[in-house]
Amino acid sequence: MIKFFLMVNKQGQTRLSKYFEHVEIHKRTSLEADVIKSCLSRTKDECSFVEYKDFKLVYRQYAALFIVIGVDEAENELAVYELVHNFVEVLDKYFSRVVTSQIMFNLDKVHIILDEMILNGRIVETNKSRILAPLLVLDKMSES
């Protein structure tokens, strides 16, 4: 299963974090710092999967933003790797070319998107239009 989902910038600041197993807040901070360190230090030649303690990190870089997913051994690494891209494409579709600041200003919406894609640590939906459906309902409501 997926244990956590992180969006982190190159400076190592967390932009979004979602945990699928409860982790104490002070532990989150140190876990994030650790995870980011092990991903940031890697070059492009190195593979996108890092063994970290008893689980694996799957990460993908988009310009200055890293998306890191922690998974246990029951996940397929490549599938998770592409899930990240699917997620980014959903953001792109919604924000019409997403940039980091939009993620910060629209945290609630990014969370809705994430909730539609991953629930309880499992992939629940991969179809872009269906992922965005509830968000569009929301937008329609706030317009009216």
Next chain:
Amino acid sequence: MPAVSKGDGMRGLAVFISDIRNCKSKEAEIKRINKELANIRSKFKGDKALDGYSKKKYVCKLLFIFLLGHDIDFGHMEAVNLLSSNRYTEKQIGYLFISVLVNSNSELIRLINNGIKNDLASRNPTFMNLALHCIANVGSREMAEAFTADIPKILVAGDTMDSVKQSAALCLLRLNRTSPDLVPMGEWTSRVVHLLNDQHLGVVTAATSLITTLAQKNPEEFKMSVSLAVSRLSRIVTSASTDLQDYTYYFVPAPWLSVKLLRLLQCYPPPEEGAVRGRLTECLETILNKAQEPPKSKKVQHSNAKNAVLFEAISLIIHHDSEPNLLVRACNQLGQFLQHRETNLRYLALESMCTLASSEFSHEAVKTHIETVINALKTERDVSVRQRAVDLLYAMCDRSNAQQIVAEMLNYLETADYSIREEIVLKVAILAEKYAVDYTWYVDTILNLIRIAGDYVSEEVWYRVIQIVINRDDVQGYSAKTVFEALQAPACHENLVKVGGYILGEFGNLIAGDPRSSPLIQFNLLHSKFHLCSVPTRALLLSTYIKFVNLFPEIKATIQDVLRSDSQLRNADVELQQRAVEYLRLSCIASTDILATVLEEMPPFPERESSILTKLKKKKGPGKVPDMEETKKERNSDMNGSTEPVSVNSSAVTMSTPSTSTDLLGLGLAPVLNSVAPASAGGSLLVDVFSDNSPAVASLAPTAEENFSSPRIGSADVVSDDPAAAVHDADELVNKFVCKNNGVLFENQLMQIGLKSEFRQNLGRMYIFYGNKTSTQFLSFSTAVICQDALKTHILLHLFCITKQVDPAVDGGAQVQQILNIECVSDFMEAPILNIQFRYGGALQNMSVKLPVTLNKFFQPTEMTSQDFFQRWKQLSIPQQEVQKIFKAKHPMDTEVTKAKIIGFGVALLDMVDPNPSNFTGAGVIHTKNIQVGCLLRLEPNTQAQMYRLTLRTSRETVSQRLCELLSEQF
């Protein structure tokens, strides 16, 4: 798509976020945040009721602050209020806050549950979804209690919207994880499984996750999911890339769902039904074929998605391990990936091939890639990929390629990353031993290991080489010569000095004939290293010297001079000083004969599993060293048979006392060992030597020490929540106390638990002493006695503490005491469990031991005459009242010891009752609060067959059984 503006209408939020982004320093950021927190707090506390919009805005700010890593201790109530709002946006923020910030044991759960209940009943799919997401994210026990009844209904109802079904499936999965007892699947199973047939792929995706988890727990119940999953998979795999519309990702049809279905199938063996099996094979072939087709897109997303499915298919093929054709194809496919330009693929191919190597059908095919893998070891830039290459080489190693693989690993070791050196050392040591045809090669390899990576050679490795040399006389001469040569190097690793010292001490005589390695030269060579070594090594060298005195009488005087020097006799280290003094005296007063006996060559070590392997397994965690050891062993058993490696005497190793200067091989104890019983030297003897118990007791529980050796405690950072899971497998332990009331219950490196107990009729009192064996304080020390539910009604336990409420801190070396009052209400089977928790050096230690409260403790002995005995014996003649057991003697059949045990068991030993004088009879009454149970027993030894027959007759079947179980373990 609507144009999305900054903050989407919440101006205050946007300003705040911009402020934070503009902060130049961490301090400025914290200042700004504190200002905002104060502002929000005052707004929440103010008299003016906030409207929904403001509440939402502030809750959003809090969420943002939380994300920056600050704990939020207020605002929960406001968030819960938002749940009851009718505006979707407000409700949504409320749920978001709760699912991110509220953990499952919040007091607010009840209020939250109310909100959820309303939304589930609203029949508004959007609201229902929010509520279900919340349950899936928080998933507390209270939520489970409130909603387990509703969710399966929502999941399988015909009129439920697809998106709601998806959320419901994962919701149910969550509840099943937190409270499996509350989610009775039975009636829903079939309908849930049929969700695999749902028209909607989103529903299938969610349902597959649910079914996979449930199937892992209950394979039998979900067996029918196999055929449904196969047919679903087959429809996806054979569909045209446009059929599945939005579920097609870069021309790959539903890749994530395919992966999940293939995972689900890995919960089961290959389908039995021919048609299903054929269809699955067809699917797997199609997936393998597609990998060879030209890509439909140049985009990396296309190939990644395709390969994700391919790797999962290969995992399934390996899991089934039944179709040689598919296995070989899988192997060839992975072989292609080994040379792919994508690092990710090379990594995954190495990983996957590692499991393939253990399959009988593909082991040979995997071996053909050896050159590529060796090349990967040399050229890969990524340490995690190189690590996989090492793993694969280890997995593909067999007798035919062992020499090459070991040589390559040694080569790599010279430049290997520090993080993986120790593991490589262990692997090389294991392979060298396992596949050694020629033990001189083995010795060379290990010495090379020490030369190249001496710091990473753990004790297990050098113990092992010594054990092998001692047990195999064909390599002793060669080893002596080789270590002698290796020691010539001006700088050599201390581990080499240890091995060299030990081996020359035992077998130096074998090379002493050569003038280049005469006794004096050997001695001078070793002594030249002496002053550079640590205390334990010096201690070992002193033992070597005294062994030299025996081997080479001609240099006795030289050695005595060295021992006599002030730096030895007055060494500040007590251990060294003592050895010097004792060895010097020994060499002066003992006759040659005595010296020869005391300092005789070490006897062979008993054969056991290599402790190196154990160490590697521990290092990698369970499961990471695949069971190929086993499978391969079976396959090669005929090959290995003759040279099955001899193993470390692991009990000698685990018996290590805290003093570092005790050398663990027992060299220091050699005089003791040899003079006592050369033939039986080894672990068991060490146990006896160290045991405080009387011999009779020690033989009662010879394995107890081994069971409680330290590894579990040492690495117990992860504490199991379920105390029963951590219980030391300790029926032995309970058995040890069946016939006695006092003694040491448990001991490891950290603590010792002692017991004193007394019982009268149905009451008992047990004094428990906890001793801290370390010099460091134990913090948060707490204990609890746990009775399983079934046991609770049978005995009552009251734990009293004598020293305050057992002080949470236990000082180093101190002892605390507890008293446990016990009342037996009715007869019982299980023993209660004592759970102890404390912090030691930062790590939480958690251990559980069974308390030896057994039914026989409530015996009152009854004296009776022979006539009475047989009269009652006949009265108890209903078959259920009698339990009989015939068993082999585990201990010497000594009449006196047996008598003592029967009395210790609690019954009166009746003399002259049985016509056969060698039989034993006993009688007693078990006292419980509710009833008293009379009990007669008869034990008939058969010394010739080394067997016993034990017969018990009581008026209650359960009592007879339990007593028979307990007593039969004692002889």
